[in-house]
Structure formats: structure tokens, C-alpha cells
Amino acid sequence: MPKFFIPHEKITDTQVIIDTEDVTHITRVLRLGRGDTVTCCDSRGTDYEVKISEVEQKKIVCDIISSKKSDAEPNIKVTLFQGLPKASKMEYIIQKTTELGVCGIIPVKLSRCVVKIDNKKDEGKKLERWQKISESAAKQSGRGIVPEVKPLMTLDEVIKAAEDFDLFFVPYECEEQKTLKEVLLSKNDVKTVGFVIGPEGGFDKAETEKLANAGIPTVTLGKRILRTETAGEAVLAMTMYEIGDIN
Numbered sequence: 001m002p003k004f005f006i007p008h009e010k011i012t013d014t015q016v017i018i019d020t021e022d023v024t025h026i027t028r029v030l031r032l033g034r035g036d037t038v039t040c041c042d043s044r045g046t047d048y049e050v051k052i053s054e055v056e057q058k059k060i061v062c063d064i065i066s067s068k069k070s071d072a073e074p075n076i077k078v079t080l081f082q083g084l085p086k087a088s089k090m091e092y093i094i095q096k097t098t099e100l101g102v103c104g105i106i107p108v109k110l111s112r113c114v115v116k117i118d119n120k121k122d123e124g125k126k127l128e129r130w131q132k133i134s135e136s137a138a139k140q141s142g143r144g145i146v147p148e149v150k151p152l153m154t155l156d157e158v159i160k161a162a163e164d165f166d167l168f169f170v171p172y173e174c175e176e177q178k179t180l181k182e183v184l185l186s187k188n189d190v191k192t193v194g195f196v197i198g199p200e201g202g203f204d205k206a207e208t209e210k211l212a213n214a215g216i217p218t219v220t221l222g223k224r225i226l227r228t229e230t231a232g233e234a235v236l237a238m239t240m241y242e243i244g245d246i247n
Contacts, residue, residue, distance in 0.1 A: 003039040018060040045144040070144025074245040077103040083199035084113040089229040096233045098137035112201030159214045165194040172218035
């Protein structure tokens with residue numbers, strides 16, 4: 001059944017109002033009309049089965065048949081802090097980690113980032129596009145939320161944000177001892193996880209020293225070095241398998 005994300009304020013006890021660009025998709029692409037059913041989600045984890053009751057040029061009114069908590073959301077919230085890569089790679093990362101169950105994605109300015117975003121206007125345009133990619137991937141994969149792509153952070157801001165997570169770590173190709181599994185199993189009842197993936201050029205020495213001084217562990221992902229666009233989804237999948245809802 002087709003699924004659409006609807007702003008929470010457009011949902012009442014009995015009806016759902018669709019007045020976004022999805023109206024065109026529903027009527028012209030899917031060719032649905034009065035009496036057809038679709039799934040709407042409030043982006044907060046609740047799915048609504050609804051029946052189309054009215055179709056206008058820019059608005060569709062639906063009657064709620066039933067509602068339930070989305071069963072597609074994992075039992076842990078994982079946030080990816082991604083060293084800013086080239087544009088096409090960032091879009092791929094957002095799409096694939098959304099499919100795998102990421103809760104949020106935060107681009108990070110690091111010294112070896114190939115791409116530079118130097119002003120708020122450019123950042124705003126990037127964030128708008130990235131958020132649309134997140135929403136599209138969330139629809140395709142049946143998610144109950146749309147993962148938020150948040151504004152760029154510096155490494156110092158990342159280190160500060162790390163304090164809010166039950167687990168926080170950094171996959172690093174030069175780490176040889178501490179494994180991802182060891183860190184993931186180091187605490188019980190973990191609800192929030194965050195990790196940082198370096199850009200194409202990896203982390204420089206000053207950055208890894210700053211992370212170490214902040215008490216943030218680095219972990220090895222094995223003997224093969226992963227590309228930045230592979231590492232995030234690999235770590236997320238392993239995390240979901242080890243302490244999440246993939247089993």
C-alpha cells in the first residue's frame with residue numbers, strides 16, 4: 001500500500017489532509033481516487049490506514065480507518081555524524097542509512113573534507129535537498145519517521161554532542177585493538193548510539209588526538225579499509241544486528 005508522510009498538524013482524530021506535492025503523485029501517477037486506501041504517517045512513528053473521501057486540485061481529504069505504532073522503527077536510536085564527502089556520496093549515504101534505520105544524520109566539517117560549504121545559504125540548499133532524499137528513502141523503506149539531516153557541525157561540536165549518547169565511538173583505520181563488537185557490548189540497556197565517519201581523506205592526527213583526549217574510543221572494522229560511503233552503512237548494519245532489531 002502506498003505510504004505518505006503527513007505533517008502532524010494535518011491529522012485529526014478522524015481525518016488526514018494531504019496538501020503537498022504528494023497530491024499530484026497520488027492522482028496522476030498512482031491514479032488513485034475516492035474509495036482507495038493509502039497509508040499515511042505522522043513522521044512520529046504512527047501509521048494511519050486511510051480512505052480517500054475527497055479529491056481536489058491541490059488537496060485530498062482522507063478518512064481514518066485505523067492507526068497503529070509503526071513496526072518499522074528500530075528499538076535503538078542511531079545517529080551518524082558523517083565527515084562531509086562529495087555531493088553524490090552524501091546523497092547515497094543518506095539514502096542507504098535511512099533504509100537501514102538511522103535516526104539522524106549530521107554532516108561534519110573535518111580538515112580533510114574535499115567539499116567545503118562556506119555560507120548559510122549554500123548550507124540551507126544542501127540541507128533541503130538532503131532532507132528530501134531522506135524522506136524519499138523513508139517512504140520506500142516503510143519507515144515510521146523521516147530521519148532528520150541536521151546542520152553542519154565542527155569536531156568540537158561533535159565532541160560536545162557525544163555526551164548525550166549512551167554509546168559514542170569512531171571507526172578508524174589505524175585502530176588495531178578495540179573492536180566494534182567490544183564497544184557495542186560494553187554497556188547494557190543502550191538506547192542511543194552515535195558514531196563519526198571520516199571523509200574521503202580520513203581523519204588527520206590532530207583530530208584523532210582531540211577525540212582521544214575527549215575519551216571517545218576508536219574502533220577497528222577489520223583489516224579492510226572501507227570507503228566513506230560504505231563505512232557508515234556497514235557500521236549501522238552491524239550495530240543494528242548486535243544491539244538493535246536486526247536478528
